[in-house]
Amino acid sequence: MIFERKGAIKVLMLLMIAEDGANALDISKKLGLPLATVYKYLRELEEMGLVKRKSVGGKRVFVSKDFRLRIQWRADGEELEFMISPKNLVCFLAMESPDVSYFIERRGLRKFLEFTRLYEDYVDGRLTLSMMARILGVTTMEVAVLIDEVEAVATV
């Protein structure tokens, strides 16, 4: 199974957060994987329907397809359900940063998961920061800090 190979997951996650996709050479350099291995993972991810080839700015790159993973998670007697998609994956990658941890500690994990859901609409230009803050019942500053932290992860 492809998901037994950590490298393949890393390739998929990189493509999920790379807005304009990436070619095999870029992926190889960023992840420190041999080029031949990257091509193998990309072929397998294509066959699974998780990535596809695309032309971006005249260059041929790989991009992740739009898919959603529904996660059901029981923690401390509480049942949580949330979605991970290419658009909001960066939110989860940012969870260990100090400011995101502070938000979760202060506002709770459920509130943060609601943020990850709204983040997809934010990325699509359907919500402003202040609208997100009103929906979440938090201050605009808190949302601005969260988004800044998430976007910093996305650019690494």
Next chain:
Amino acid sequence: MQQYDYLVADTSFLVHLDRRGREKLRDLLMRILRELNVRHEKIIIPPVVKLELVDQPLERRIYLDSVGRFQDLINEGIIEARRIDYGDPRISKVSDEARRYLAKKAGKYEHLVEKADIEVIALTFNLVFEGHSVVVAVRDKALKEVLQASLRVHKLAIKVKIFD
């Protein structure tokens, strides 16, 4: 290089600079104003941005270091909160158009759109109608798109530069 009279900023831009800048916030803002060739060396914000940067966090006691820095810059006059003249029918018209456009983009969130959400846009047009040229610094994606659409409709792209 074109000179602009004012720089108008939204909350997301100022929060980003405060968190990301390797320099002191004050020095970073002054450097940006110089690099953008802004005549009046100050950042103009609408009332709602001051609320979001200073008043709300103070009330909830969060991010107090950032709040302190923004308050100092407001006290120093480097950041200035300016009221919007909604008495000008042109401003009311632009605000209503921008709000409708945002509501249309917001879809299921349409009922959540408030006048305050587009104050940065209203302030920008306020300054332009007063005869000024403006740089607008905004990282909020929805706001940026609504601003771009408003500038196209009113053919004001030449007087306004969007900076992120």
